[in-house]
Amino acid sequence: MKRWKRLAPSHADPWRGWLTYRGSLTWRIVSRAEGFRVERIQQRLRHPNEDEYRALGRPTHKRALVREVILHAGGRPVVLAHSIAARRDLFGVWRSLRGLGTRPLAEALFTDPLVRREPLEFVRIDFRHPLWKRACKVLGRELPSLWARRSLFRKRGRPLMVTEVFLPEILELGA
Numbered sequence: 001m002k003r004w005k006r007l008a009p010s011h012a013d014p015w016r017g018w019l020t021y022r023g024s025l026t027w028r029i030v031s032r033a034e035g036f037r038v039e040r041i042q043q044r045l046r047h048p049n050e051d052e053y054r055a056l057g058r059p060t061h062k063r064a065l066v067r068e069v070i071l072h073a074g075g076r077p078v079v080l081a082h083s084i085a086a087r088r089d090l091f092g093v094w095r096s097l098r099g100l101g102t103r104p105l106a107e108a109l110f111t112d113p114l115v116r117r118e119p120l121e122f123v124r125i126d127f128r129h130p131l132w133k134r135a136c137k138v139l140g141r142e143l144p145s146l147w148a149r150r151s152l153f154r155k156r157g158r159p160l161m162v163t164e165v166f167l168p169e170i171l172e173l174g175a
């Protein structure tokens, strides 16, 4: 599996603006298109992907809460977002995830002064990555390789990893 990189790819135009945006992705999308909505694909205890359980500091056999959504704007799917948190934190600092439903995770993250975001990482994913396969399955079509970014949000030291896969349609909202 390809390694995630801290440096935003310089050759990633027109994706670079989306990849490196430090604020809420939800708010950036909402500012550019009508009809924003969060389609919840799943939210349940699952084994994290190979390249993410270490980031949570957890052994591979432990399940974590996995939340997967598709963000829609202007009547088209624009982001597949995949977030994971340790099960015990659902009864602690990340308990707000349990009742989130189809409200964007941004509401729990960007309005809470206790939440800190660690640096973004980037990678281009294809058939070798589970999130590329998930995107194809959920959208019901074969996709090109896709840019993805991820970062850890921490609240009282406890991690929540958020990965965002940018779908081709997001470029229709501008660079």
Ligand SMILES: C=C(O[C@@H]1C=C(C(=O)O)C=C[C@H]1O)C(=O)O
Residues within 6 Å of the ligand: 023, 024, 025, 026, 027, 038, 067, 068, 069, 071, 079, 081, 082, 083, 103, 104, 105, 106, 107, 109, 162, 164
């Ligand atoms: C973290 C944000 O929330 C967005 C919404 C998510 C969700 O509802 O699960 C997950 C990641 C983001 O794409 C954001 O807007 O930046």
